[in-house]
Each structure stands twice: as C-alpha cells, then as structure tokens.
Amino acid sequence: MGSSIRVFTVRGIDVKMHITFPLILVWAAIQFGLIGNRGLDGAIFGVVVTLLLFGIVVLHELGHSFAALEYGVPIEQIVLLPIGGVAQMGRPPDKPSQELVIAIAGPAVNFGLAVLLALATLIVPYNFSPREMIISLQGMGELGVGPIFNYVFVSNLFIGAFNLLPAFPMDGGRVLRALLALRLEYGLATRIAVSIGQAMAWLLGLWGFLGGGFFLILIAVFIYLGAGQEGQLVQLRGVLARLTVDQAYSRQTETLKPDSTLRDAVDLTLTSFQSNFPVCTDGQLVGLLTQKILIEALNRHPPDTPVQEVMRTDIQPVSPKDGLFDVQQQLSQSQVEALPVVDFGRYLGLITAQDIGEIYRLGSNQPEMLRRLRIHEA
Secondary structure, eight states, X not given: OOSEEEEEEETTEEEEEETTTHHHHHHHHHIIIIITTOHHHHHHHHHHHHXXXXXXXXXXXXXXXXXXXXXXXXXXXXXXXXTEEEEEESSOOSSHHHHHHHHHHHHHHHHHHHHHHHHHHHHSOSOOOHHHHXXXXXXXXXXXXXXXXXXXXXXXXXXXXXXXXXXXXXXHHHHHHHHHHTTSOHHHHHHHHHHHHHHHHHHHHHHIIIIIOHHHHHHHHHHHHHHHHHHHHXXXXXXXXXXXXXXXXXXXXXXXXXXXBHHHHHHHHHHHOOOOEEEEETTEEEEEEOHHXXXXXXXXXOTTOBGGGTOBOOOOOBOTTSBHHHHHHHHHHHTXXXXXXXXXXXXXXXXXXXXHHHHHHHHHHOHHHHHHHHHHHO
C-alpha cells in the first residue's frame, strides 16, 4: 500500500499507518462528543479509546506475524486502516495446518490480553464493570480511567470474537479454509470459504441498512471485496503454479542506451508500440524507463534530456527460472507494468503484466493446453 507512512518497526516488520487513518479519530470524536452528547470530554474519550484499540489491533496483527515467521513465512508490512489492520504476508503458508495456527494467533492475543487486563483489576481495584457496559452502555463516553478501561476491555473481546466469524478475509474465514483444506483441494476450500464470507457480508450489510449503522455497512463491503480478492488470488496462483518466466516473457524487445534521449523513447514507442524500455550498456541492464516516467519526464524536461537522468534504477530484475506467480506479485508491488529479465548479468527481455494476463486467460479457458505446457517444460 503505497499511501502509507511507517510508524515503527518490530523484528524487521514495518508497521505503517494509511493516510486515511486519521479519519477514524475524527469519526470517534464526533461519535462520542456530538452524537453522544458528551461534548469535549466525549470527544477526548473517543480519540483516546480509538488509539488504545488500534494499539490492540497492532498486537493482534503481530500475533499473526510472529506465528508466520515461525513457519518461515515472510511478513512484508502491517498497515493500519480506518477499519482495522492488515498483516501482508510475502507468500501463503505451505500447509493448511500452518495457516490454521497463523489465523488463530491474532484472536488468541486478544483473549490473552483480556485475561491480563482482568487480572490487573485484582491488583489495582476500581469500578470494573464490563457487564454493565455491554448491557446498558453505562459509562460510555465518560472521561475517566474506569470508563476507558471498561470500554477497551469489552472492545478487545469484541475484536477477538468478531474476527473469528467464518467470513473471508477475516481470521475465521482463514480458519474455515484451513480446516476445509485438510480434507479438500485448496482451491475448492477457498471457493467455499469465499462464498460463505460473501454471504455473511450481505447479511451484515442488510443489518447495517436496517439500523445497525453505516460502519457495519462499511465492514460488510470490506468483507465482500476482500473475500472476492482472496478468491481471485488463489485462482491466479492455481493457474500460474509451476510456470516460470521463461514460458511467458517477451524476447524481441527494443532497448535504449543511457545517453538516448526522451525523444528517442517517444519515437520507439510510436514505431514499436512498446511502452516500457530497458536501458542497457553492452547487454548489461542499468535501468528501466517506464511509460509513466516517460510521460512525467516530458512534462518537466526538454525532449533532448538523456534517459539516464530520469530512468528507474531500483527495479529488481527477474530470472527466467523465477515462478510466474511470484513475478506477478512483484509487478503489482513495484507498481510497474514490466520487469526486465536477466540471466547471469545479461539482459534477455521483458515480462509484462500483459504477458502474464495472456497466460492466465489461457489457463482459465483452456487448462488442458496449460497442463501440456507444464509437462513439456518439466
């Protein structure tokens, strides 16, 4: 998620805040201050409890992350959004049993924290009444240690329990898929879990529409879209499994030299219909001029500007033997449409999102042809 700001790092995992995150603080201040008729005290209460709850969300996501790291699954980052947090894994777990443990680890942190908070009240006695808050909303919005503690305690339990609903992409949906995948094919298990998740999203959205509130509708939309994206991702992985870059990349591509100009790049674009150009010296890759960079450069620089002044040098090239699904994910994360293919230091060609899209459509519509391709390459 490019629109995020790093807050801190834990065990090499960047915890980031999405730029829209402050919106939830504004919403909380309005909800408890104006709508709750608590004035400034209510607004402060809303901001404080929201920050504390997002601290709990971070702990929840770190529970997933640490469990994933134990299985060797890399965690790219944790991103805090207005509706919660997301721990982004570099790859899926190898086994359903591993996904089961990773999925349960988050809610387990919430329930463990609830036990610790309850024990803390034995050491520091005060009006600990989460039952009254649940039943009658007693103390809701009052600025004080007791009401804040009770609200956070109840909300922490709610976060743990709500995440266990069998609705993809929440933890309960992943638990459901992992349990199904112990007996069923992974793709089928995913489709079942996705269908259940989207059905629950419709029910949550209907509940919100009938009086449950706008936030419930927002969660329903998040669940529905997230479940669909997970289903598409698993389908994509299934089609591209065991295929390599060597089976898909474009070998006949035009290249530029570092001293080539922006005008040269435009001319090549018009004559070759190629939109991304590797920049090479004696067959060695030194950079990549993407279509987006070319357009931006033409708006800021004269046409005679050498491409070496504007090209990207941070693009990680891929190897012919790299897995096609991993490269597709790298394309998505790099926010580029093409990656250079390099073998033993020499530039070979380009792998584009269009190339992978064509392989995916072939595999989706004519899986038999794709199976023959896999057997031939094996």
